[in-house]
Amino acid sequence: MIEEIKMTEQNLFILYAIPSEKIAAENGARKITLLYAAANIRQARAMAPLKFLEQYPDADDADFELVVYEDAPGLPRGALNVWDEEILSGYNWNEEARRPEPRAALPIEFEKLSSIMKIAVLVKYMTTKITSDMLPAALELTLDEASSFPGHIVEAISKTPTVASMYPERIIEAIKYVVDKCPTTKKWPEIKAQLANWQNSLKDTPRTPVEDNAQTATNSVPQLKPGSGDPERFDLIVAFLVAGVNPEKAGAADVKNAKFIKESRDAAWRAWRTTLVGIPGIYEFPESELYALTLDGMKDLKLIKDTEGRLAYVRSHLAGHALLPDYPAVNSEESNDNTQADEQSADQPQETPETITERQGPFYYRTPDGDVGRANKLPKLEAVITQGCEEITREQYMELKNQPSRDDVSRQLAAQRGEYVEGISDPNDPKWVKSEVTQPEVKNLGGGVFSVDGLMSEQSKQEEPQPDAIPSSVYTAPTPVEPATTQPAVDFQSVAASLEKDLSEKPAEALDNLKLWRTVMRTDPRFTKDITGTGFDGTSVNAEYMIMRATELFGPLGSGWGFEIQEDKLIPGAPMSEPVFNDKQIVGHRFLRDADGTLITEQHHSMRIRLWYETEDRDGSVISYGATPYMYKTKHGVKCDGEAPKKSLTDAIKKALSMLGFSADVWLGLYDKPEYVAEVGVEFGIKTASEKAEDTTRLRTELDEKMTRVAGTIESAVTANEAKKVFDTLAREIEIHRKSAEATGDGEHAKYLSGRLRRLNQIKDERIKALNEQEYSA
Incomplete structure (x- = not known):
């Protein structure tokens, strides 16, 4: 968007809305900014009050100072045409220069921090000399959600009063001991046990002063801006490195490209991130220094798939760095004589940096053939990704897993076309008995794939000289087709067939009563979702899907069926x-x-409705209840759900429709049986494929008719401009259809559209030429 604006005559301007001290103190107003386009600075200043009042109609523009600058490097700004209330939080407003200035980080007195914050700061930075911008990253380690290895160290030290009450230098010594002895997968109870071992070792070890790592780094390397310490920010930094951009000099376009690389999970990004996150302290490593050290490695494309080569490059450039004290250089000749080998326990081998990872399984992936899989460990995921697989989310994994396989759909379609399919077709059917002409042999290759070599070679055999045929007057049964595997075939229709059989054997009156039930009992798996982690495992049906089915059967909501709210409390x-x-x-x-x-209790919203419906032979109604927690207590405090009435109404409608038989297979527990889910998936998969085929045919027919009409319009155009515009509009639409056909592998249709487009172009050129000749002759 910004590049398109730069190509036009408009420029970019930044609007700063600075609240007065009075309004900031009374209402907590904040400094805000907007990036927008205008022809010049004069027009931009005229547009500023209008844009401000359009976004904040209740605000008084007299309480805000509106300052407009042309976009320039160094001026903070947000995204285009988006009001940003956060970006100026790190800036002070200079009244004299009337410009935002970066806010200098203020030093923090370590002794004034709380006990838990002191421990978090020492674990995060290994020093007592900190500034205000360093506190948020340390604060994250004290939260309940901090399940990382540093967070468990903070929790273990805070639950060991004898260590927590020590001097900061001694606590740093304890932290180093824990980092050296414990793998990153250990939790706080194991870390607490190691702290006890460290305390016992102090009895026989003379105390030595602990050197401040921050001071050591200051004396050995130039002052660099430390990293943010945020894993999300580090993922974006890796995207900058892959794109060859210095993070500290990145512009808006670079940020956009980096976010795209991160969100698309580029192969190079995944490979380098997996290697870099295994380095202790890499989140706090200066971004510009990381860019300089990894620049040559990012240019070597061979390292993307070479895990060992990539790790060797990182170790050769980062190991032993003064700002990475926990990532020392490894010397194979000295490691045998190193005394640390004696300190390593016999039953706990020292971990290598390759096994240190921030991510926890399970992971899910999709193969190039469309199959899905699961990996509990990160190394297995990396191995399958190098083989061409793609990592997916858990939701995508469950959706793809519940879909019918290609083999099942192919077998069902083959059976419907009248072909013989093992496990579906009846082998005793008379139409499968051989006649006098011997049928060619068909071999089952397994998975719904059959060999038809005999059919393909039949014509060539007839052309060659044949020996005298031996007539056969005996009718023989077809040779049984041997399956490729010895596993018994699974009857995917056994559950549904059994249910249908039970329903069909009921008396005529019962069948009449079950007419509606049998019509709506089956559920499309595309509109279901597995429920786990809520105290029970089950299947949830999409409410909008059930309403759609009711509309199909009864008519629009309000005329053929509807509901009345009878109670709401x-x-x-x-x-x-x-x-x-x-x-x-x-x-x-x-x-x-x-x-x-009186006791203060939780509140639950309850709603009672009467759902009514009309059919051809009868009308009816159902009373149903829906309930939703409204105000309740969680581990984060008291929560109040403002959408409880809406949820209760949805719950009541779903429950009422389920009483009529809608999605009854879910409530009957049939979705807990994999064979039933497979059968329903095949059934609805065939229906969906048929609907898509019909839609494709309809769209292509409409496009053909449109091309015929446009051809006539071009031939009758009265001006060259009219002919060109009509052609350009249709050409864009044809090109979209052509690219879609190529993406789906329909090369024949893509070739057809290319030919039609060339013919329309010829008609346009001929018409324009004729019009030009008429103009010259006149």
Whole structure:
């Protein structure tokens, strides 16, 4: 978008809206900015108040100072035409220069921090000399969600009072001991046990002063801006490195490209990220220094698939760096004599940097053939990715896993065409018995694939001289087709066939009552989702899908069927409580009470509806309830769901429709049986393929008719401009269809569209030539 604007006559301008001290103190107003396009600075300043009031109609522009600058390097700005309220939080406003200035990081007094924050700072930075911009990364280690290895170290030290009360230098020594002895997969109980071992070793070890790593790095290398410490930011930095861009000099276009590389999970990005995240302290490593050290390696494309070569390059350039004290250089000759080998326990071998990883399994991937798989460990995932597989999310894995396989769909389609398919067709059917002409042999290769070599070679055999044929007057049964594997064929229709058989054997009156039920009982697997981790495992049906099925059967909502809300209320739930602490330890819980002494309880929203429907022979209605938690307590505090009424209504409609038999196979538990899911997937897969084929045929017919009409329009055009515009409009549409045909492998249709497009171009050129000749002759 920015590049397109630069190609036009417009320029980019930055609007800064600075609130007055009074409005900032009263309402907490913040500095905001907007990047927009204008012809010149005069027009940009005139547009500024209008854009501000359009975005904030309730604000008084007199309380804000609106300053407009032309876009230039060094000026903070957000995305184009997007108001940004965060980017100026790290800047101070210079009243004299009327420009934003980067806010200098303020030094923090280490002793004034809380005990847990002191430990987090020491674990994160190994020093007591910190600034305000370093606190957020350390604060993340104290949160409940901090399940990383540094977070477990913070938790282990905080739960060991004898270590937590030591001087910072001694705590740094304990942290180094834990990092050296514990793999990154250990949790805080194992780390706490290692801290006890470290305390026991102090009895026989003389104390030595601990040197501040930050001061050592300052004396050995030039001052560099440290990394952010954020894993998300580091992923973006790796994308910059792959693109060959210095992160500290990246522009808006570079950021956009880097985000695309990250989100598309480029192969080079995945390979280099996997190698770099295994380096301890890499998140805090200066970004410009990382760019300089990895620039040559990024240019070597062979290293993308060479894991060992990539690791050797990283170790040769980063190991032993002064800012990476936990990533020392390895010398194979000295490692045998190193005394650290005696400190390594016999039952806990030292881990190499290759096994250090931030990601935890399971992982999911898709093969080039469309199959899906699962890898519990990161090395297996890397191995399959090098073989051409693609990593996917868990949701994509479950969706692809529930779809019918290509073999199943092919077998079903072959059976419907009247072909013999093992496991589906009836071998005792008379139409499969051989006649006097011996049928060519068909071999089952397994997985729904059959060899028809006998059929293909029949014509060539008839052309060659044949020996005297021996007539056969005996009718023989067909030779049984031997399957390629010895495993018994699975009857995917056994569950559904059994259910249909049970329903068909019921009396005529029961069958009439079950007419609606049998029509809507089956569910398309595309509109289901597996439920796990909520206390039970099951299958959820999309509510909009059930409403669509009801509309297909009864008519539009409100005329053929509908619902009436009969009751809408809140129901008290369990009493809410708060923890009772004694010396920072939870010793119990007490109930929360209102001012009058009544218990404060959770609130649950309940709704009762009457769903009515009309059919050809009868009308009916169903009473149903829906419920949703409205106000309840979580580990993050009290939560109030403002959409509880909407959810309760959806729940009530789904429950009412399920009573009529909609998606009954889910409620009957049939979706818990893999064979039934496979059969339904095949059935709806065939229907979907048929619908897509019909849509494709319809679109192609409409396009042909449109091309015929446009050809006539071009031939009757009165001006050259009219002929060109009509042709250009249709040419774009034809090109879209042609590219779609090529993407789906339909080369014949793509060739056909190319020919039609060339013919239309000829008609256009001929018409324009004729019009020009008329103009010259006149």
